[in-house]
Amino acid sequence: MTPGTRATPPGGDPGQEARAGGRGGDLRQSSDAFRGRAGGNRPGVPSRGTSPDAPAGPAAPGGRPAPAGRRTPAGRPAHLLHRLLPPDRRAPDGGSTTAHDLAVRHRLLLALSALLTLSLFLSYEGVHGDANPLRTSSAPAVLSLDTALYALGQAQRDAGATAPTSDFQKQISVAAQSLAAAAGDDVGGPAGRQALQTVAGLITVYAVKVQQAQLQPADSVLREAYLSYATSVLTDEGSGIQARLKALQGQQRAAVHRQTSFGPLLWLGWTTTLLLALALGAALLETQLFLRRRFRRRYNRGLLAAGALLAAGLAATLLFTVWTHQGMADTRALLDRPLTGRLITDAGQHTASYLAHTGFRASAAVWILIGGILLMALAETGLRQHIDDYRFRTR
Amino acid sequence: MSAPQGGPATPAAAPRARRVRTLTVVASCLVLLAAAVVFAVRALGQEPTVTLLANWTGTDERNFRESVIEPFERKYHIHVDYQGSSAESQVLGADVEAGTPPDVVVLTGPGELADYARQGQLKPLDDLVPRAGFGASWTTPLDGHVYWFPLKADLKSIVWYPAGTSERQRAEAAGRPGRWCVGMGSGATSGWPGTDWIEDILLQQYGPGTYQRWARGELPWTSKEVRSAWTTWGRLVGAGGDRELVRRALKTPYQDASKPVTGNPRGCTLEHQASFIRNQESWKRADGRYEPSARRIPGARASDAWEVSGDLVALLHDTPEARTLIRHLASAGAQRAWNAEESGFSVSPGAQPAPSDAGAAWHRSLAATLLDDRAVHCFDASDAMPPSVRDAFAEAAIEFLAHPDHLNALLTSLDTLSRTQGLTWVPSVCDRAP
Numbered sequence: 125m126t127p128g129t130r131a132t133p134p135g136g137d138p139g140q141e142a143r144a145g146g147r148g149g150d151l152r153q154s155s156d157a158f159r160g161r162a163g164g165n166r167p168g169v170p171s172r173g174t175s176p177d178a179p180a181g182p183a184a185p186g187g188r189p190a191p192a193g194r195r196t197p198a199g200r201p202a203h204l205l206h207r208l209l210p211p212d213r214r215a216p217d218g219g220s221t222t223a224h225d226l227a228v229r230h231r232l233l234l235a236l237s238a239l240l241t242l243s244l245f246l247s248y249e250g251v252h253g254d255a256n257p258l259r260t261s262s263a264p265a266v267l268s269l270d271t272a273l274y275a276l277g278q279a280q281r282d283a284g285a286t287a288p289t290s291d292f293q294k295q296i297s298v299a300a301q302s303l304a305a306a307a308g309d310d311v312g313g314p315a316g317r318q319a320l321q322t323v324a325g326l327i328t329v330y331a332v333k334v335q336q337a338q339l340q341p342a343d344s345v346l347r348e349a350y351l352s353y354a355t356s357v358l359t360d361e362g363s364g365i366q367a368r369l370k371a372l373q374g375q376q377r378a379a380v381h382r383q384t385s386f387g388p389l390l391w392l393g394w395t396t397t398l399l400l401a402l403a404l405g406a407a408l409l410e411t412q413l414f415l416r417r418r419f420r421r422r423y424n425r426g427l428l429a430a431g432a433l434l435a436a437g438l439a440a441t442l443l444f445t446v447w448t449h450q451g452m453a454d455t456r457a458l459l460d461r462p463l464t465g466r467l468i469t470d471a472g473q474h475t476a477s478y479l480a481h482t483g484f485r486a487s488a489a490v491w492i493l494i495g496g497i498l499l500m501a502l503a504e505t506g507l508r509q510h511i512d513d514y515r516f517r518t519r
Numbered sequence: 520m521s522a523p524q525g526g527p528a529t530p531a532a533a534p535r536a537r538r539v540r541t542l543t544v545v546a547s548c549l550v551l552l553a554a555a556v557v558f559a560v561r562a563l564g565q566e567p568t569v570t571l572l573a574n575w576t577g578t579d580e581r582n583f584r585e586s587v588i589e590p591f592e593r594k595y596h597i598h599v600d601y602q603g604s605s606a607e608s609q610v611l612g613a614d615v616e617a618g619t620p621p622d623v624v625v626l627t628g629p630g631e632l633a634d635y636a637r638q639g640q641l642k643p644l645d646d647l648v649p650r651a652g653f654g655a656s657w658t659t660p661l662d663g664h665v666y667w668f669p670l671k672a673d674l675k676s677i678v679w680y681p682a683g684t685s686e687r688q689r690a691e692a693a694g695r696p697g698r699w700c701v702g703m704g705s706g707a708t709s710g711w712p713g714t715d716w717i718e719d720i721l722l723q724q725y726g727p728g729t730y731q732r733w734a735r736g737e738l739p740w741t742s743k744e745v746r747s748a749w750t751t752w753g754r755l756v757g758a759g760g761d762r763e764l765v766r767r768a769l770k771t772p773y774q775d776a777s778k779p780v781t782g783n784p785r786g787c788t789l790e791h792q793a794s795f796i797r798n799q800e801s802w803k804r805a806d807g808r809y810e811p812s813a814r815r816i817p818g819a820r821a822s823d824a825w826e827v828s829g830d831l832v833a834l835l836h837d838t839p840e841a842r843t844l845i846r847h848l849a850s851a852g853a854q855r856a857w858n859a860e861e862s863g864f865s866v867s868p869g870a871q872p873a874p875s876d877a878g879a880a881w882h883r884s885l886a887a888t889l890l891d892d893r894a895v896h897c898f899d900a901s902d903a904m905p906p907s908v909r910d911a912f913a914e915a916a917i918e919f920l921a922h923p924d925h926l927n928a929l930l931t932s933l934d935t936l937s938r939t940q941g942l943t944w945v946p947s948v949c950d951r952a953p
Contacts (some may be wrong), residue, residue, distance in 0.1 A: 315600040318570055318614075318621065322602050325610035329707040345762060346921045349769035353709045356772060360706065363576035363604060 222418055226511050229411045233430075233503040236407055240400040240434075241496025244441060247393035248489050251445050254383035255452060255482035262379045263455055263475050265309040269373040270463045270471075272302035276327070276365060277464075280358055283334040283351065286342050296331045300324065312375050319372055326365045330357045380459055384452040394445075401438050405431065411507070419510065426506025430499050437495045444485040451478040568598045569840040572614070573625035573830065574607040577774075578798060579863075586856040587670075591847045597840045606707035608906060615640055615835075622841035623848075625670060625830050628902035629659060630909060632667050632833050634943045641666045642834040647842060648849045656896060656950035657829060657866055669829035670848050671863030673793040674885050675899060676719050676812045676826045680789050681780055681805035692788040693815040696757025700787035701768035702776030703917055712773045713752070713916030714901040714909075716791055719812050719826045721748040723819035727895045727949040730824075734900035734948040736908075740933040749919060749926055751817055759923040769920060777801040789815065793828060794885050795863055809881060821895075825888060828899040830863070864889050897949035905942040908933065 279295035307320045337350035358365050408431045415424050455478045463471050575583050580603045588599045602621070604610055608631060614620045620640065626632055635641050643664040657669045680689055692698035703712055722730045725744045732738040733745060757764050774796070779786020781801045790796065797807050813819040832848050834841055847853050854865035864886050888894060901909045915929040 314568060314570065317619070318572075318600060318602050321614050321617070321619070322572075322604050322606070322610045325613050326604065326606045326707070328613075329606045329609055333707075333709075344921070345766045345769055346918065348766060349703070349709075349917060349921070352770045353704055353706060356704060357606070357706045360576075363706075 223511075225414065225418075226507060229407070229414065230503075230507045230511060232407055233404070233411065233507070234500055236400060236404040237430075237496060237500045237503060240397065240404050241492060241499070243393060243397045243400055244438075245489060245492045245496070247390065247397045248441055248445060248492055250390045250393055251386070251449055251452075252482070252486035252489060255448050255479065255486050258380065258383045258452060258455065259475075259479040259482055261309045261311075262376055262383060263459060263479070264472075265306050265311045266373060266376045266380060266459045267463070267468055267472050267475070268302045268306035268309065269311070269369055269376065270468050272299045272306070272323075273366060273369050273373070273462075274464045274468060275299040275302065276330075276358060276369075279331075279334075280355070283337070283354060285338065288335055288338045292331075292334065296327065299327055303327070306372075311372055316372060316375070319368060323365055323368050323372075326357055326368070330354050330365060333357060377459065380456055384449075384456040386449060401434065404434060408434070408503075415510070424506045426502045426504075430502035430506065433495060433499055433502065437492070437499075441488075441492065444488060448482050448485050451480075451482060454478045566596055566598050567840045568600050569623060569838065569844050570600045570602070570621040570836075571623045571625070571844070572602050572604075572607060572611060572621040574603060574605060574627060575625075575830075576603045576605065579795070583857070586859065587848070587853050590856065591844065591853070595840075595843055595847070597843060599844065604707075605705055608910075609707060620835040622834070622836040622838055623832065623844055624835055625832050626667075627828060627830055627899070628904075628906065628909060629667065629831060629898060629945050629948075630903045630943070631906045632831060633661055633945050634905060635833070635835075636661050636664075636666045637943050640835055642837045644668065644834060644845060644849075647834075647845045653866055654896075654950055656898060656947065657831075659945060659947060661946075667831040667833040668849055669866055670832045670854070671830040671857060672866045672889055673795050673828050673863055674825055674889055675715055675793045675828055676722065676824070677794065677809040677885075678789050678791050678812050678815050679777070679796065679802060679807045679809050681785070682808050683806075684788060684808075689789065689810070689815070693755070696755065696760060697764055698788045699756050700776040700780060700790040700792075701756050702771035702773040703769050703920065704772035704775075708913065710913030710915075710917040711901065712776075712792065713920060714912050715793070715826070715899065716752045716756070717745075717748045717916065718900045719791070720751045720816050721745060721900075722824050722826050722897055723813045723816045723821050724748060724751070726821045727824050727897050727951070730897050730900065731947065731949045734897075734903050734944075735946065736904070736937050736942070736944045740930040740937065741927075746926070746930065747818075749930070750923075753919065753923045753926075755817075756920070758920045765921055769917065774799055777805075777807075780805045780807075791815075797881065807881070809885070823891075823894045825894055825896050826899060827889065827896045828902060829866070858886070866890065895949055895951045898945075900948060903945045903948045904937075905944065907939070908937050908942065911936050 275295045275298035279292050279299065282289055282292040282295065285292065303320050303324050307317055310316070311320060333350050333354035337347045337354060340347035340350065356364065359367075361367060408427050412424055412427050412431075415427070416422055455475050458471050458474055458478070571588075573580075573583070580601070584601065588601060591597070592599055602610070607624075607626065608628075611620065611624060611626070615635070632641065643666060645665050648658065648665060648668045653668050657672070658665050658667065678689075678693075680692075684692075701712070703710055705711055718730070721733065721744060724747060729738060729744050733742075738745065753759070756768060759765065773792070776792070777787070777790050777796065777799055778801050780788070780790070781804050790802075791812055794809075796802060797809075811825075813821065813824075832845065834845055849867075851867055851869035854867045854869075857863060858865040866889055868890065889896070901912050904912065911933055915933060918925055919929060
């Protein structure tokens with residue numbers, strides 16, 4: 125082999141370095157090699173010499189060394205990763221592949237980190253992005269419409285009174301205020317707003333007709349007539365107040381279902397996220413083991429920190445998502461049936477408690493992006509020094 | 520010589536590195552593409568919308584949606600947010616006051632539209648509606664501008680009866696209040712069937728000239744002519760008479776008034792109602808026929824005078840989508856489609872079906888009467904009156920039916936209301952009046 129043509133650092137492969145060091149050979153080792161010895165290979169602990177570049181071990185057919193994973197303590201994850209990646213191949217001239225191995229792992233870690241960040245962000249947003257509209261709009265709107273329907277039912281009960289009653293007026297006020305609240309919750313967008321205005325106009329007509337009836341003598345046909353007009357304004361199939369409110373409520377309940385459902389896209393997103401997280405975890409572990417073999421470093425702080433960040437971030441986002449989704453599912457179960465009277469107030473309180481802190485958890489989405497950048501930075505930091513040593517060293 | 524970089528250590532490593540790089544780029548592109556697709560689908564889902572408020576509900580609403588709205592949405596990719604309500608006036612009033620009126624409105628009353636036009640709420644339609652498309656009485660200019668045009672028209676001076684009812688039977692039935700099918704109920708606008716009766720009686724007894732003076736607020740409610748119309752109606756339908764009959768007339772929704780026609784024995788025989796009522800199931804089953812109301816109204820002297828009504832389209836919010844919808848509604852195609860549904864008639868000459876087109880005889884005959892140049896067509900007077908007078912008129916009709924002895928008080932009250940300053944009266948309601 126001609127000196128200067130090998131694609132290995134001076135001193136050769138760290139595995140070889142270890143052997144050379146053991147023999148008191150070439151001292152032109154790379155700084156990594158020195159650090160490897162100093163930090164990872166404690167004095168008195170013999171090198172295991174398990175590098176794929178090392179001549180030891182059964183050779184694969186064609187003279188290629190067997191995959192290191194089969195013989196490392198890392199065992200299965202490393203083996204799986206080796207199956208995912210093309211096996212190391214020695215340079216045709218028999219030189220080291222360390223620089224290439226480092227580059228592959230570097231790119232893999234960065235790509236996996238980027239994909240995981242994107243996938244986690246989209247999946248997280250898919251669940252938490254709906255929590256805010258559910259808490260501030262859809263759920264209150266359903267309850268407002270329930271309140272309006274209940275109040276109008278009570279008003280109709282009071283409409284038969286012989287004289288105008290304060291109870292009737294109160295129920296009409298409650299219904300009108302509930303509609304205003306529903307409009308404030310932006311029920312159904314512009315179409316919903318128009319529908320609510322129509323209902324508000326009809327409630328006014330209803331109240332006027334009832335008052336006209338109550339001003340007539342108790343047994344007069346006019347009283348009956350005005351009450352029948354009022355009742356038709358309230359109950360007409362399709363065009364009455366109740367039918368319109370129920371239609372709006374149906375739309376809102378459908379919106380609640382949409383917002384709280386964990387559909388196929390979300391399943392796909394979270395499955396992809398978890399697979400990517402597993403792959404990244406395995407890649408981090410394999411890289412850690414690879415560095416240990418090649419550079420005699422027991423631990424790479426950057427990679428360890430990246431692993432810890434991955435585990436902690438994933439656990440936190442999963443926990444947040446489970447909590448939020450549970451709250452949303454409970455809200456849907458609560459709002460899925462028509463509510464009346466006191467149950468509406470209770471439902472309002474329960475909904476508020478189910479959806480408490482969902483806003484905070486939803487706002488945590490930005491930390492996924494920050495965490496992803498940090499993860500990539502840690503992976504980069506962990507490998508950069510080794511890569512630079514191989515890139516710029518001349519021989 | 521510097522050492523080669525980590526990647527191309529071997530010839531086989533280069534394609535491998537490229538493969539990894541390619542995979543990364545492809546994966547990223549796929550993610551971006553997916554995001555772009557999601558975004559594009561959402562963006563496309565938000566098609567422009569135009570809001571439309573009208574008074575059609577039930578069958579009329581369904582017919583309108585199917586024959587007019589859905590083709591428009593398919594052709595122009597503009598979503599029409601339709602709201603139909605009998606309380607249309609109240610809803611529109613509230614919307615306008617709140618500053619959020621619908622883009623387009625279809626109202627029955629030119630009086631109400633004239634009021635909104637004077638308030639500056641309506642946008643002129645001069646460049647949107649073909650000038651030769653509709654008769655002058657249908658697109659009454661106001662201050663030199665056209666603010667509305669008819670989408671649907673109906674003939675009101677008619678009496679319906681079941682097929683097979685002889686002339687003698689009809690004449691006999693007309694003299695017995697219990698044989699008239701009457702229904703005053705119509706939710707927020709209850710009472711209007713009574714106003715139609717009174718208007719038509721006035722038109723048939725005293726002619727278009729008197730009718731128009733009254734509709735313009737020039738003939739007092741307490742005048743002999745108007746009072747005669749009220750009392751004639753009271754006698755025909757038995758106002759203040761049999762309590763059960765009055766209760767039935769007051770409480771029955773107008774669309775259900777003809778239900779007894781199909782009973783056995785028949786509960787009623789004649790119905791004074793506009794042409795659209797023929798679409799009710801009971802008149803379909805009874806194979807309803809019609810005759811001019813002048814034949815059944817005592818003292819009718821007018822010749823070929825017809826009370827008509829129309830659902831008039833106006834523009835409140837001038838957006839490109841709303842203008843597109845206005846053009847579509849004024850087009851012969853949309854008017855013809857609506858005409859074909861038999862929920863109403865078009866008075867656009869270009870929208871009439873060919874004589875050879877199949878269609879019910881009654882439908883063709885009514886359409887011909889609506890367009891007959893020799894006949895006098897007078898717009899529904901209450902619809903042409905200011906909204907406050909119109910509503911009080913309907914309320915008065917309800918009260919009169921139960922208490923005809925209150926007539927003086929009711930007419931005096933209406934006169935007082937009509938003299939209120941600031942009301943907008945339509946200048947003309949008949950296409951030919953002496």
